[in-house]
Amino acid sequence: VKKADVIHAILAERIHNAPQPIIATAFAPTNIALCKYWGKRDQELNLPETSSLSISLAEKGTTTAIRVIDNSLDNILFNGKPIDPTSTFGRRLLAFLDLFRTKHSVHFYIDFTSNIPLAAGLASSASGFASIVLALNQLYDWQLSLQELSILARLGSGSACRSLWNGFVEWEKGCQTNGMDSHGSLLPMTWPELCVGLLIVNTHEKSISSREAMERTKASSSFYSLWPDKVRVDLALIKEAIRAYDFSLLGKTAESNAMNMHAMMLSAWPPISYFQPETIAAMRDIWKLRQEGLEIYFTQDAGPNLKLLFLQQDLLRVKSRFAGIEVLQPFLS
């Protein structure tokens, strides 16, 4: 199955809709997986080996403005700067836009504005691809559901399919070969006291893309075969924790899930590590705080930074310990 077949299945005749004479603008939040997505069963369609579950970061994300231009090239800006069309991200984005061009002569002006550090493991590609499908939906008046847009966003970046909603979102892995059952769904629970702290320890771009890291893990880690079982157990625990507002269970399961993912990467060959020295120092601080009785946990994605999980009642204590932290309350925005 090719991406174009999926586009056709979702848009059908609407692929030929004329663009509205507007600048279409949409925002999508970034999301932090509490139960991680690591490994694909289909590289082309970004279909995952396992389901996953995230929390969206409300006001942290990407705003995308898009319009059709009378030009022979796309004009794409990221935070005001032109995107290099030959860079990895540039090529990925252009290939994604190609899926929606009915004629070669259609070109876009796109202005991405992100309030999150690019490629520092804060899933800026997730909010980027989610906001672009939202904006395209307006531009071409497709009137698609969020579920359909989630499938389209997945074709750009797997985790983007979870960025169509605020709150807790589950990405069901699905079993169809065309991936029409592999998309995000909003969980109907809220947790106003829940805080996510962004602890930026290092803003260097990552040395290995998550796409490549996933492939190497799946191909060479002897532990990968047990990952689907681990995810099944952790997903059930996290949903139970959210249902019961059991923060210890939520934090413990999310941290354990992340550590298992990074453990698999270390066990790959060559070993993959998103740990920087500052990452390890911060982890040790968090473990020490927990030993001192503070209920604080963390998760880590494909970058060196940590995302802290704690409750509002501990906000001042956490802030006093981590000076540079940015705290978000996803359900209070």
Added chain:
Amino acid sequence: VKKADVIHAILAERIHNAPQPIIATAFAPTNIALCKYWGKRDQELNLPETSSLSISLAEKGTTTAIRVIDNSLDNILFNGKPIDPTSTFGRRLLAFLDLFRTKHSVHFYIDFTSNIPLAAGLASSASGFASIVLALNQLYDWQLSLQELSILARLGSGSACRSLWNGFVEWEKGCQTNGMDSHGSLLPMTWPELCVGLLIVNTHEKSISSREAMERTKASSSFYSLWPDKVRVDLALIKEAIRAYDFSLLGKTAESNAMNMHAMMLSAWPPISYFQPETIAAMRDIWKLRQEGLEIYFTQDAGPNLKLLFLQQDLLRVKSRFAGIEVLQPFLS
């Protein structure tokens, strides 16, 4: 099976031998596992879940002098300082000595001299327990074989059973419940060009003992069930590498084996990490050097320090990159 039963099976009547009127002195080297021992099938007898393979560090180790004294207490020194009998190591050592006291009135003067940093993941307990059984063998004129002494040393510390020889030593896990088939054996190969570099990044004592860390890993890591298979494959590869003097295969397999062990620890709950910030920085340096074409690998034990593996031809390049490194050539001492 109790430790006392094993002692009886090995020493029989010799347990009643009178001590020689001498100070018995023996040296045993520390050893670095190229294929790790992680997890016990018998806590009492230190019987392992898997076989393992090490290289002894020749002149780096522990010298033990022992004699019987006319006193109501043992008098035990480590590098000239009295050992606290209530410390973890002190209690472990006294319990070990108790196995060899035929009467409560027998007490020892013991002087341990080690030229390796204590409890910094350099296996000082391995050379300590190996040298004490060698010294006891002299003191009581037991005339035991190295294989029998290896079994006795294992009762003190699992990895001590590999410290009775120089060179490459394999510890066969064995299958008997009394562990009489679980001991070290010397591999008859030498490799004069092989260098081991000790990179001490942090000399703090470890925060969790390897004994406790093994137990927690076995009890809570979802990946532990695959560890025996990983070891089986790695052991065969390492023996093949030694046979063929294939240094790339040796280095790669040893590093991968160590990373898999640390990966399992991270995946335990609570997570266990012997990584310090300096450990990660050093790992990244090594990976970078390897990308630059230098054949250098590392292994890491239950402490923050790394042991580099490389060939003599690269000694100067390695020394110029790691200023504080101590280099040993196990087969050239």
